[in-house]
Amino acid sequence: MSRKLVALGIVAAVALILASTSLFTVAQTQQALVLQFGEWKRTIKEPGLHAKIPFIQDVVLLDARVLDVDPPVEQVILADQKRLEVDAFARYRITEPLQFYQSVGNEMVVEQRLAATVNSALRRVLGNATLLAVLSQERARVMADIKAQVNQEARRFGVEIVDVRIRRADLPEATSQAVYDRMRSEREREAREARAQGNEQAQQIRSRAERERTVILAEAQRDSQVLRGEGDNQAIRIVAESASKNADFYAFYRSLEAYRASVRGENTQMVLSPDSEFFRYFNSMGNAQRR
Structure with missing residues (x-):
């Protein structure tokens, strides 16, 4: 058992x-x-x-599944001679397992081969594109061209490229610094031009204001002299008309005004002859009292 x-x-x-x-x-x-x-x-x-x-x-x-390929950052020269550091990635799928196994064997090898292929396609396509095309709506067309070229090479490995994208496209550090310095110099030049134009306009405004001020003062002085002359003329005319009505009274009034102006102070001293014309009204008043 x-x-x-x-x-x-x-x-x-x-x-x-x-x-x-x-x-x-x-x-x-x-x-x-x-x-x-x-x-x-x-x-x-x-x-x-x-x-x-x-x-x-x-x-x-x-x-x-859909797998990723992350090539190293590649520096490319564009059609307009601009240098760019391009960080791209691709996604692929194994569509022919037997061809894949016979050509590359495993995923590590195919990722290395595809990384080199993606960077080669980047150099070829971007070498015929401008910086404006990379940064504008034409970027989709550029990506489609890169994907088509990578797919041509990827079919040899039994894989299909699902997508190729540029994650980042930057100018090299030295170029970025040069562009920054050039932009800064350009802005400083524009600032200097703006300040110079502002100073010129300010000088023109000051000159115009000074000229207008001079003209206004001259016209005001002229008008004041005209008015003063008219006033003096009118005063003389009024005085002349008044004097013509009673000449003796006017002379007497003028003499009183002169006496008031002469003896205005408390210690006023005057040295005059008794028979001076200045005191003729006092003399005439004395003669009248003696009579």
Whole structure:
């Protein structure tokens, strides 16, 4: 009885080993190649449990998802002789597993080959494009050209390029500094021109204002002299008309005004002859009192 159990155990172990080596699983994100002594037998793209001949056939699992390629930053010269440091990336999918396995073998190798291919396509396409095209709406056309060229090379590896994008396109550090210095010099030149034009306009405004001020003062002085002359003329005319009506009274009034102006201070001293014409009215008043 024990021998039968041992025999059954051995058979079960052998069956388990045969089952484990003859069955394999292909995940949803995978595809598989079945090789017999290194020779291709079949390609499996459907996920699930599959079988192979144990110890004779091997299975190579490949990724069925969209994979990324991140080439190193490449410095390219554009058609207008501008230098750009371009950081691009690509996405690819393995479409021909057998061709992929025979040409490159694994994903690490194909990523290296595709990185070199992407950078070569960047140099060729961007070498015929201007900086304006790279930075404008024409960038989509440039990307399409790069993708088409990369795809031509990628088909040899059994892969398809899904997309190629430029992540960043910058001027080299030295060029950026030169552009910054040139922009700064240009802005400083424009500032100097603006200040010079402002000073010129300010000088013109000041000169015009000074000229207008001189004209206004001259006209005001002329008008004031005219008005003053008219006033003096009118005053003389009024005085003359008044004096013509009563000359003796006017003379007497003028003499009183002169007396008031002469003896305005408290210690006023005057040295005059008694018979001076200045005191003729005092003399006439004295003669009248004596009479």
